[in-house]
Amino acid sequence: MKNDNIRLMRALEAYFQWHSTTDYLKNPPKTYTLPGIDLEERMRDIISKLESNSYKNQYEFEAELSSMTTQAHDGHLGATLRSWAVFRWYREEIGPLASISLNGKDLPQIFAMSKYVPFFSTAQRSLNGGLGDLNSTNSGFQPSPIVTIDGEDSVKWLEAMSLNSELQDRDAMYNNQFYAPSLDTSSGNFARPFEHPGAITTIGFKNGTERQYKNAAFLRDSFEGITDGVSFYKTFAELPPKDFRQQPSEVVRRGITRPSTAVMDPKSIEDYRSKSPKPISNCTLEICGYFLDKHPDTAVLAIARFMNGDELLTFMSAFSDFVTKFLAACKTAGKKKLIIDVTGNGGGLLLLAYDLLKQIFPTVDLTDLSEVRAIDQLDLTGSKVMSLLTSNKTSSEVRKNATETMFNLDLYWGEDGKKFSNWTNYFGPEVHSGFNFTKASYYDLNSTAIIGLHSGFSVAGYGNRPHPPPAVFAVDNVVLLSNGVCISACGSLATQITKHGVRTITVGGRPREGTIQAIGGVLGSQAITFEDINTWVKLIYETSTPEEQQRYSKTLLGRIHDDQAFLRYRLEAGVINYRNAIDYDDPSRIPRQFKYYPSTFRLWMTKEMLFDTSAIWNGVAEHVWG
Template structure:
């Protein structure tokens, strides 16, 4: 089970100031503008018809030139690396995209079909009517899409790229990293800011200032700091800019603007969310009263599947990149004749599922690789590495797993403090082998060493952790608290398509078939009546997420029938049809073993490594997805653990320690389309009425190409909450809030040592917390407010969106 949407595309602005075209540059342009005369005057920009005819051809020529240069070098240098991007002028790239024509019929059909996917979004009713105090602005996604379709039909939206950007911006307003889509055009265009910024405080308590990252590296906080951007006060501009981020917490969104070292990121001011910034340059005013105009950068990019070959105008781009060719029958050319659905996605290979079930109890510490080209087997690769380089720290951790997901440190001369560094719950390579096995082995080795050294205290650093494999979150929690329960509660939307999917699952994952699957998994296939093909079919069905078989009710009992799982329940306040609130049955987690469950259930007898007062959870607020499941287990099951958050808006107000996406599972559009195929194969329509029902509610193939699309499938719920409000709308402030200092920004080890002394010792350079304190309860009440000093510049940022 995998969580975490690694890259959710979002938009800055669609309009453009009428600046002259300039070649990309990575250095200062040294054009000084007196602050008193600089007034931002963004205006709408429409390319001329001549530009329509030439822009794409110019970009395509740059692409061809880059490949020709590479081919020339590669002819004599076998180590040459093929390019994946080439610099172009920002306006030129936008002119090309703006020249893409719009197909009214296909665009309207796209809205119709994508709306059916988005109805699986667990929070969609709450987004339209957010709970009071949630900091979420109302977003009527389905209603806004209807409005968009009308604007396309009337001709008000006449450019395809505006159609794309409007949908992306609409979904971004949910501040949900599990929700979003990226059109194919995003694979061929990228923009960048002039440089990364950082937010640094002199002592961690005083409000931070904004610096150019390279200036801080050279001069520290003596460097001139940024005071204004395009004429606006810098914090106000950045707070508004940060609102395009995917975290629920505004402070977490603010943090995402800036560069960071661990995990490494250049920040959204530099990467621009990969979208057109609306103009060619931006002005920055510094504390020494100087103002400079800096160039944006643009790149024509490509992937193995899509490139710029043969794209000479917007029409070429539309035919080659925009349209989904699989949408049409071989002889059809209109949306009316389109296929309703994809061909069924192949089920997981039978051999792979059988191997997974037969070897699920093996918790070995080594992995044997495939034979080499010489036929000789490779040496065994250890799952656990010791004292090897990890991330960008100046010293290696004591232990890490082979995929560098988990890093365990021991700080010298710092109150016998251990550190768990985990900036993700998944490997950077999503296809990496042995992720769960390596993680469990490394965590086990680390806690064995904790007990041997008699380390008494631990800092758990989850800064930048955007999620990953759910099993790994449960594994780390159970290793921290072996005898404690591990319960994570959730529900899904029970609209028409979900109920149809669940009905199909009931046909396959019957009580008898699931019992036989369990027998197969626990007896190496010897005591089951299922064939290996049937095992794979049942296994696949349990993985879809619509079956009642691998969940328990809030009291820990198995659900008796389909109605008890996904009947006619209405959620309080918004009256949305939802499933029962359930918890995952971790004893039936077949993808990997979790300590304390299934074949490893005796792990509960392992001694607990740390006591609650000796645990400190460190975050920058961006903890999301699986990270929020892990943090919720700590908070709900082990009340009293101290939390600290670093960074955020300079307003000296409480800030959420867990501010990312609280949803507990992501589903991709491809997963939902596969579920539709399963319905058609399992319970095909046997009447005109049922066919009409399927056509009305089931998601079918999209007519326009997307590289990724996803929804948040499960709401995380606290069962004791009578309102059953999704945790996405509940932000709990950290006990202590600090800002980054220059020293701790440069090296996480410095930060860990300072926090250990602040929490348990007397030598920290931090004089205290900027907000709250490290004794549980102080600074932990009250909502996280908006920045009272922020200026409203939304009209400037949002211009060009047409009110959607």
């Protein structure tokens, strides 16, 4: 067990070296509102503790590993162990909480919300007995706010707990503790915590009542044959006796999607839409459009995420086609104002965010700069891949595989609008804030390489779609609505659309006055899984001479090559942020991940909004346009 864990950590050192914000995290810029973390030092510290037998048990080690990645507050960074992901935790009896202002003007208070999220059964909801239950049908009932949790002030308790989050903004973290009525409905991290919450949660109400509520654990995997800690470790953590590298067919391919708090089932979507205006066309779990009854000149485009599990071209084409038809319907109906609702948006495919932006504002500039951490692994891999692409001796199969990597320079324009002449010209490195990065670049959306990577899909305005229809809405008549939980591709959409002049409005946040951000999720522009890195390493090893392979073996690439099969069995998920998004007009090149982008407007959630999403949109329309 000890040796396996040390091997695991040394392998993670190699993968995490690719993470783009590692250097900035050690001493973050002043615009970053969270503590920093030295990931490299923490990994060395964990290895040292393993070597000295400082951990009391396996759980303590895994908890520290989980804490380390969480403290980076980056939804594109993680290494979730299979054994860590076996259990799911729920505050089942108390259920989700809600943060609402009773009149829309006063600071919000915390209430128990014992209805509406499909996961919680009627019997479980009834345990609240109406205490703080916002949805009580008793006309004389006055809900009582929650003032303490486990003996502490409820707001302070939730603020502290919210720090255990992949988000990078404190108000978004706070919002993420609560039930969120959106297309991608979430019960919140209070109800579904990432880590073991203990057996009991004690809730104190303002009316003086105090109650204890049982917490629950659910098994995601079968416990057949597991009788104790030894058998648990053997099943979920221990390597099988055969050498994985010699037996690749026996490697269990684990999913790489990080655990989510979202409740995505037909019932939640049905409940959400039953409280909304009638959709104007057939919606999906990812996107839907509405016309407001109370504000006849206003349309709403609600976007939960920019991805699903369908075949890539099918999904991207359907998503883009929905936007096209929605905008055409808005024009036909004479709509003048548009609310883009990205509340709880979990991100996804960057090119779909670009496509949405280009359809709404066809003249928008998509010079969306990014850069990559200039490490030896990148240089070795990129130079080898480019040599394969430029050699006339490369087989068609290898050329195809090399073309579909991030090292194909045909994917990019340089900051000067020109192509990179060779790998050295791209790699640099350039030094920003004392750290090495590649030259800044942005995607060439007309490139056959980028279109090929997306199964033939072209962004509106590029490729085989060079002339999108004129804009339906003026910039001043578009607003972006968020609760701060706007992640990855959503963050790219938000930063680009605000640069074009669109205003933002954010709902909720910590109960205090002042501005908050519309974007509280990761602002890195590309996540890369460990399996992606494994594919790159496999490609360069299989196409290299023995001398080159020996050179690789003395680097961290060699460690990845030797340990990738081992990690496939140990890890549930592994991901790093590959590319920093940077602002074109900022010579400091500080990544967007560490910047503060204040929202134009702020709105408190009310009870009406909690149970009727059109009330949120009506509130936005009135707040922004009067």
